[in-house]
Amino acid sequence: MKLITAIIKPFKLEDVRQALGEAGVQGLTVTEVKGFGRQKGHTELYRGAEYSVDFVPKTKIEAAVPDSLVEQAVEAIVSAAGTGSIGDGKVFVSDLESAVRIRTGETGDQAL
């Protein structure tokens, strides 16, 4: 099992959700986050007062998937979230030791 964590542009969430669904991913957790990468922040100007905003709003999605699905899932995120411009985000894949479905007590791939 792997945990896929992706940081994407907020407006791409719906596309990514759909692409992951088509790739066979059964569940997803979404969080609104702020951060910066190479895109850096932006500046805002109010009546001449300039504020630099270092952290850009992004959306974080997390999905636990069986090993067999990892490649398709990552591919789905990358193609759905990409715009070609700076700030598209990143995908991280990490090992997942165990998973339990609370309702039934199933574990491992069965729980995903």
Place this chain on the structure above:
Amino acid sequence: MKVFDRTLAALGASLVAMPALAGAEELDSGNTAWMLTSTALVLFMTIPGLSLFYAGMVRAKNALSVMMQCFTITCLVSVLWAVYLYSLAFGDDIGSFIGALNKAFMSGVGYDTVSGTIPETVFATFQMTFAIITPALIVGAFAERMKFSALLWFVLLWVTIVYAPVAHWVWGGGWLGSLGVKDFAGGTVVHINAGIAGLVAAIVLGKRRGYPQTPMKPSNLVITMVGAGMLWVGWFGFNAGSELAADGVAGMAMIVTQIATAAAALTWMFAEWLSHGKPSALGLASGAVGGLVAITPAAGFVGPMGALVIGIASGFLCYIAVVKVKRALGYDDSLDVFGVHGVGGIVGAILTGVFVDASFGGAGLDEGVTIGKQVALQALGIGVTIVYCAIVSFIILKIVNAFVGLRVSEEHEQEGLDLVLHDEQGYNLT
């Protein structure tokens, strides 16, 4: 207030000697209907117009506190107006300086009392809404750091010692009006007065903690835009209503208000666009308010093209004052009461003296008065207001500071006034 001046001039001293004469005037139902409407429009400028305009510009933790201040000022000044303020401003003249207390407790103002061609009840309520908005405007200068109790004391003293006399000088038969200073709807009485008091208050209270290094982003510019729109609409009551009649001058006041406001808003927007690369909504709204302020003293006196020039000049000069000068001088007038109302009021008052001339499409200068003389008179009105307002406001602030303290503690300022002063929060979004 032109008609009122004219009435006073015509009746002269006999009015004071025989107050019954005032009741002999013919009541006009058309004028009365318009003034009832105008009065509601001017109140609408403060609640909710100005309250929303200001609340959106402060940080979320203080949004309710500025609305609370505007709303409370509305209530406090209304009561004071009925008890003694109306009489101080519009009672029998004492030495061209202040009104007598003959109208305290609205004494003698009844069903049949007429002021000009409208019921005196309507005149008194219309004037009340001006006395309400003036201190409410000042709130923007010390927003996010003043104690609520200190605010109430400040407003009580300020409307009594500053607003009422200045209103009397210009509109109540006092010396500035008699000299020929032209202030149609309150450029001097309302806006320069509020702008100067705001500047003095901002300096006496000192900067907000962290200003200007810490970002202090407006919490909700959408409601600021809504408030600015309400101010604009309400301003027709302010300016066209100040004719105190539904006639051609009121109509001209209306169209010049619209022209100057639109021109000022565009000027600020384009100035910002050129200098910073992008036009902003807050800039557009700020320019509109600057234009509304500047056309206020001029409204019944200038023509449409005069209004266009006044709008462009005020939009540009308010922009410079707010965006460049305030930064350079380093005082913290939180919501730019001086930069918009002080500067806009001064620009409008001066240019009124120019564009009132018939050759610029204005209503025409008084007999034997040149443009130069009128501008000098306008400058005198401005200068007197600035000096009197600055000195007295400073003293009032020092007195209030000595008795109750002006500022909340550093900790409370950090936490936000909504919670520490009112045990409430404007926004409970989570």
